[in-house]
Amino acid sequence: MLVTVFGSLNYDLVTFTKRVPNAGETFAADRFETHIGGKGLNQAVALAKLRSPTSNIKVEMIGSVGKDAFGEEILQCLQENGVCVEKIRTLTEVKTGVATILVEENSGQNRILIAAGANGCTDYVPETLEKLFPSDNLPSLDYVIFQNEIPGTIPTIQWLNAHRPGHKIVYNPSPFKETDKQIWELVDVLVVNEIEALQIVSSVYSVRDAEHMALKASKNAIMGYKSIANALTGDLLTNGDDSGVIITLGELGVVFKTKKDKEASHLEAAKVAKVVDTTGAGDTFLGAVVTQLCSGESMRDAVAFAVKASAIGIQRSGAAESIPLFNEIL
Template identity: 40%
Template structure:
């Protein structure tokens, strides 16, 4: 079973030719609502991109409100196990997303119920049921770190430290697969103040990230330029180019789909390179469509692309 522990948000997406400056009003070209949150996005993508016999479970909190009930029902309709998506006294988390004509997004997140999540919300039998546990940084950091510590005793852990926070180096000793983008890689690796921008830059920080104690592999994504990867034992290392996209519509959810696609393949025993090639195809489909949840492809779509 693939288990995702993390955030569930209701996304409010406004599209405009450009994003307004401070104090400025700009007319929007579209408005839409979507189911989101990095945790829920990864759960939905993992379900769509995994074979039907693979169980996917979402663990998190929503408010007892219209948004929360809709998020929970949406995941359940996808085939995700939501038996551990419970209710908080706070309102459901909200993400306000502004998207410009080039498809780039700016996101404001109100954590709401996600901010109440703690390890005592995780059932004791979850570790025995799960083979992989995926986490991000949209629930309280102390909860994420404690969950990583507990899960790492028996389960393969996957960590996408986004949004980037001040995570102690010791935490990475509880991570099997670390998935970071270029900005996150430079910050975590303490790259002497130098930003990670190119394939060469990313390849240089791979060893620094592995040296933090990551147990299996590190992947650094470079957006439209692809991704670099390295395994702990050194048998797998290289670069995977990004799949071509004719027109970028909306990048929301692309990173979550990439991660879920990658793990869906690793879960099946595929090597890192093949898993990343699959993940890049999946994320390329996402950016060519609007929204996060609605744009995520199925396993069949990726295999035929």
């Protein structure tokens, strides 16, 4: 069983501060750290660390790094966590992508600036995709995971649908970008947070319907997002009864629905003593969900497992480093 992450590879430069400085202001930060990151890398590491030791899940990464010290550390991190790096390109003409992250220690919230670097070169022609996703000896079930931090996401989803229809597409459209309604219909599992869910609603429904759904969500978040999950699952996803929508709501938990469910469901968030750093929490959640779906678990059980995984992660510093191991969830 093969899970491929098609995504970004960044080197994170993290500054911890009591508050973010105002324009033109110099403010003394508390400390500085470096971490391996990028949504693609975080999700690949989450998949590798959160798969059961007895599973037959293989995790591979497709992306690009620069021929520099940051790129070398990224490849080493992936290999140490059991992720196959054979399909990652090392480019000489650009630097490895960098994320500059400000973490407010009082709240645990973060602000992120991304310089794409080599990630901006991850837009493949069909001939390259033929080599990256060979048609011979395909596994009986495989997943391909996408985000929006690289330019080749939408063309690759379209190519896979046309040429490798057996692949299951998991899409985390972050950061959100406007796209045609037809793209959402190619997705098997859509994973979004509450803001991205509203952005999708605004992009695919009439202004009146979108405002109505947003108003319901603002008055009663859980009930409102259940309605949104019902609508998105019914109107957008067309790839069978197992396709579904997952909407993460932070401390309010998770709303989710598959095509075969009559109504969306809600699971509460796990309570934690202290939030240290939310960087990578969504990536941990997604990786945990997919490992469980690959193992044959239901959407409800996969989401419950992922809630616990992300709850552990936000009590630690860093992105990839904060992701727990499978046995820790148990």
